[in-house]
């Protein structure tokens with residue numbers, strides 16, 4: 001039942017005919033609400049009337065995979081079980097790199113998730129770090145079918161299942177739970193269980209282990225009984241702020257078992273969770289960046305139960321407010337513990353990046369809002385690789401859009417260590433060391449969704465294969481061959497179909513003007529950007545769908561009216577040759593920590609005339625995608641040829657833009673008059689850089 005509806009409950013909701021009629025209305029125009037700054041501008045009036053114009057929305061229930069069960073609102077898309085999507089192309093070496101690197105070795109070098117961890121019955125950490133690591137390790141193990149990683153993950157799964165008490169509680173308990181951890185948190189805190197529930201769900205989906213359904217049912221009964229006297233915030237602030245995760249897990253189980261008490265629990269969880277809907281208008285208090293990255297989905301998760309469109313609008317309003325007040329061009333917001341404005345020298349924490357990705361991956365099927373897909377691609381292909389070591393052995397604590405030195409020393413962060421900008425295993429706080437692992441595997445998991453009319457949908461793209469049941473229940477395999485986001489062409493070959501009828505949905509992003517689709521060699525009508533295109537036919541083995549998404553260089557304006565440049569989903573940056581030097585007292589096991597500097601100048605602006613007429617001003621050079629595309633020359637693991645994309649243009653030095661300590665000074669207001677000589681600049685994917693400028697002054 002991990003991947004099926006329970007037989008006891010009927011599949012009510014929209015009739016198939018109603019659904020098909022709605023789907024036949026075709027793609028709905030993209031909303032004009034700009035959730036990514038710099039995307040098509042919308043007036044405030046347009047922004048407030050966004051509900052009902054969700055471009056990817058289709059309603060119904062899938063015949064083969066658990067969908068929202070009555071009375072939950074039918075979802076637009078249906079998540080596929082873990083293991084349905086496997087990485088291919090350039091993505092596979094990324095995942096193999098982490099399997100051989102930090103993800104696959106963390107327990108061997110870092111005691112926090114080692115054999116003495118409290119979740120394994122030891123006297124080590126009893127809180128979030130073990131579950132965090134498992135939340136990445138387990139999906140990675142299944143996607144790669146790696147026996148060594150599967151064995152590591154299963155040890156934790158068995159220990160967790162064995163920890164279940166007769167009263168329904170699970171996890172570290174008794175004396176272990178009462179002991180203070182180094183974060184001074186009692187082990188019976190509701191919060192770390194929210195992470196482990198995600199892990200158990202994935203385990204259930206990948207293996208069919210129904211013990212998970214029993215554990216979750218018993219635990220949720222325990223919660224329903226205990227929460228009135230011991231609410232989510234009883235032990236920690238985190239439990240109250242992050243209750244949306246708990247609610248999402250209750251819905252996951254409800255869709256499988258149909259136990260009505262889970263909806264009562266849902267009500268209670270929603271009541272006890274921080275009120276994220278409208279928080280931007282009434283709470284000037286602490287906005288912790290990771291809580292925000294998780295909380296932004298909470299009204300959307302609750303919408304499945306409330307059915308109130310205002311809850312979906314609340315998600316839009318939150319994202320829009322965050323973008324305007326704290327937005328950064330790599331797709332997220334600054335947050336060095338607290339949200340911290342739009343200055344490109346402020347940082348964002350790696351935990352926030354992977355949690356925002358997961359939030360978007362969860363919002364997509366609920367709201368069917370393609371803007372979430374575009375933000376997800378931006379974060380996955382810019383912020384995520386920028387946060388991680390190209391040698392798979394470390395990460396930033398904070399990354400910054402304009403970052404010209406990653407060195408020891410204080411910076412203007414709300415919580416500061418001396419080493420927040422370094423790449424290392426435990427620079428800054430260790431939460432990111434445990435939590436980074438879910439980033440790539442969860443993204444791969446969501447490269448495809450099932451659809452309520454028993455088809456499949458690609459809302460974000462990357463090289464992969466998906467195996468899933470479609471139409472009458474036939475299992476097909478779709479092979480997605482592409483160098484996306486480094487290339488414009490996506491080729492999907494259908495395998496295992498013989499006259500199998502099912503719809504295929506393909507997202508055409510808002511930036512892809514001139515996109516084209518061909519099916520089995522036949523050119524289709526030009527698709528509309530900002531929509532999903534629906535292709536329904538009887539598919540035969542070997543049918544090929546080819547999608548071309550033209551990528552033109554485009555400019556948007558940011559902090560102090562600075563300019564950023566994008567190519568398709570990729571944010572571009574001025575990369576520099578990087579000097580990586582080890583910091584010996586921060587080495588953990590074989591994993592080095594690094595300071596990163598450059599000897600090259602960085603204070604360049606771009607010319608206003610080029611932004612006004614980008615055609616002809618930017619030359620795009622593509623090379624074969626190397627095994628590690630996310631690295632600049634000088635970085636460990638970097639390919640000799642550099643990143644697979646170069647965008648050549650002209651820029652000018654801006655003498656007024658001076659250093660400030662080791663960093664860049666305040667970016668001057670644009671435009672700025674400039675008499676300097678033109679120089680050739682080479683822009684590369686932001687995600688390939690650690691030293692860079694992404695927000696440029698504009699010269700006239």
Ligand SMILES: [Zn+2]
Pocket residue numbers: 349350351352429430431432433435
């Ligand atoms: Zn963190």
